[in-house]
Amino acid sequence: MKDLAHYMRPGTLQLGALPPLSLYVHLPWCIRKCPYCDFNSHAMAPGELPEAAYLDAVVADLEQSLALVWGRGVHSIFIGGGTPSLFSPEGIDRLLGDIRARLRLEADCEITLEANPGTFEKDRFRAFRDAGVTRLSIGVQSFNDAHLKAVGRVHDRAQAIAACEEAAAAFDTFNIDLMYALPGQTLAQLEADLSQALALAPPHLSVYHLTLEPNTYFAKYPPVLPSDDDAFAMLDRITEMTGAAGLARYEVSAYARAGHRCWHNMNYWQFGDYLGIGAGAHGKLSFAHRVLRQVRYREPARYMEAARAGDAVAQEEEVARADLPFEYMLNALRLKEGFLLRDFTERTGLPLSAIEPALAQAEARGLLAREPGRAWPTERGFDFLSDLQALFLPHSG
Ligand SMILES: C[S@@+](CC[C@H](N)C(=O)[O-])C[C@H]1O[C@@H](n2cnc3c(N)ncnc32)[C@H](O)[C@@H]1O
Numbered sequence: 001m002k003d004l005a006h007y008m009r010p011g012t013l014q015l016g017a018l019p020p021l022s023l024y025v026h027l028p029w030c031i032r033k034c035p036y037c038d039f040n041s042h043a044m045a046p047g048e049l050p051e052a053a054y055l056d057a058v059v060a061d062l063e064q065s066l067a068l069v070w071g072r073g074v075h076s077i078f079i080g081g082g083t084p085s086l087f088s089p090e091g092i093d094r095l096l097g098d099i100r101a102r103l104r105l106e107a108d109c110e111i112t113l114e115a116n117p118g119t120f121e122k123d124r125f126r127a128f129r130d131a132g133v134t135r136l137s138i139g140v141q142s143f144n145d146a147h148l149k150a151v152g153r154v155h156d157r158a159q160a161i162a163a164c165e166e167a168a169a170a171f172d173t174f175n176i177d178l179m180y181a182l183p184g185q186t187l188a189q190l191e192a193d194l195s196q197a198l199a200l201a202p203p204h205l206s207v208y209h210l211t212l213e214p215n216t217y218f219a220k221y222p223p224v225l226p227s228d229d230d231a232f233a234m235l236d237r238i239t240e241m242t243g244a245a246g247l248a249r250y251e252v253s254a255y256a257r258a259g260h261r262c263w264h265n266m267n268y269w270q271f272g273d274y275l276g277i278g279a280g281a282h283g284k285l286s287f288a289h290r291v292l293r294q295v296r297y298r299e300p301a302r303y304m305e306a307a308r309a310g311d312a313v314a315q316e317e318e319v320a321r322a323d324l325p326f327e328y329m330l331n332a333l334r335l336k337e338g339f340l341l342r343d344f345t346e347r348t349g350l351p352l353s354a355i356e357p358a359l360a361q362a363e364a365r366g367l368l369a370r371e372p373g374r375a376w377p378t379e380r381g382f383d384f385l386s387d388l389q390a391l392f393l394p395h396s397g
């Protein structure tokens with residue numbers, strides 16, 4: 001990592017203020033690798049997790065990064081994976097203590113931990129809360145045993161229900177992750193999954209369209225998936241059923257009761273800043289004249305070695321001025337409410353004229369709506385989001 005003066009030197013951007021700062025911590029292990037998953041997760045027996053050594057590395061990584069976020073308060077922490085609930089509550093307690101000793105957390109700092117719904121994890125939920133976690137995100141995926149098996153999950157329906165009930169009892173707020181358009185899934189089966197999820201009254205629900213990602217087992221041996229038309233019909237039902245249950249769709253895949261949106265993810269979508277520590281973690285940090293992106297070493301052993309040696313950052317680059325409008329819009333247009341025009345200027349350091357032609361074109365095509373000071377995707381824009389986002393690519397301006 002270069003010294004601070006390097007990041008503070010003059011440049012062509014003029015950021016009026018620095019955005020809110022979040023912290024992402026990546027814990028990269030799972031009991032087994034799911035066939036659809038391209039996250040940085042590695043199979044490991046729970047007894048063999050190098051927990052203490054990994055947490056030492058994460059704290060060393062944090063210390064090496066402190067100069068880049070000096071004096072800034074942290075509004076949210078997201079401990080993601082992988083399967084963070086494989087870490088012991090004592091480990092999470094230590095991690096949060098080490099973070100608190102080095103960063104100033106805002107009084108209402110949201111602290112999310114991703115958990116898998118296995119029995120062994122469920123019994124730790126209260127201890128995670130006692131360690132300071134304020135929000136649990138449970139990777140249920142489906143309540144249908146046949147579909148859980150088809151996507152290679154280690155838990156079953158009964159364990160998923162028990163885990164959600166425990167999360168509801170132990171936490172003020174929690175999230176359920178579901179996936180839809182699963183191998184062989186019918187609309188009726190999707191409705192059954194969603195009814196079961198809603199019966200557990202989650203304050204927040206994330207519902208992802210199962211995608212075949214390159215370099216996964218499913219990419220090599222693709223399962224038979226519902227057609228695009230069927231998947232569209234499923235998404236319509238998801239929006240209707242969640243809406244009727246009081247969970248509003250506020251982002252492409254996110255539904256929440258009032259007051260329960262995920263602050264951390266909102267900050268990503270609003271082009272806020274995040275320091276990403278842990279194996280393979282991505283970060284985005286703003287300075288008065290530049291926006292920086294960082295990636296840590298991906299392979300856990302390599303990462304630990306690098307963090308111990310004093311520099312866990314594998315790649316670092318400034319976002320090019322020409323790429324900033326697209327990067328901003330890629331995020332902001334995922335939000336139903338869109339964005340404030342002054343936030344675009346504040347977060348990219350660019351004048352509004354940088355996107356004005358594309359905004360006008362998007363509006364003319366019925367993909368975007370505007371009122372003074374704000375722009376948001378129309379229903380049509382939301383359905384054809386990648387077309388809308390593409391209007392902001394550097395070459396189309
Ligand atoms: C980083 S994963 C971690 C959560 C936890 N390890 C789990 O899987 O239960 C976050 C979520 O991304 C979603 N996800 C992962 N791979 C996906 C894919 N190929 N298509 C759609 N959603 C996916 C799943 O819903 C998962 O819960």
Ligand code: SF4
Pocket residue numbers: 029030032033034037038039041081082083116139
């Ligand atoms: S449990 Fe989650 S992070 Fe781990 S392999 Fe499965 S989807 Fe990926």
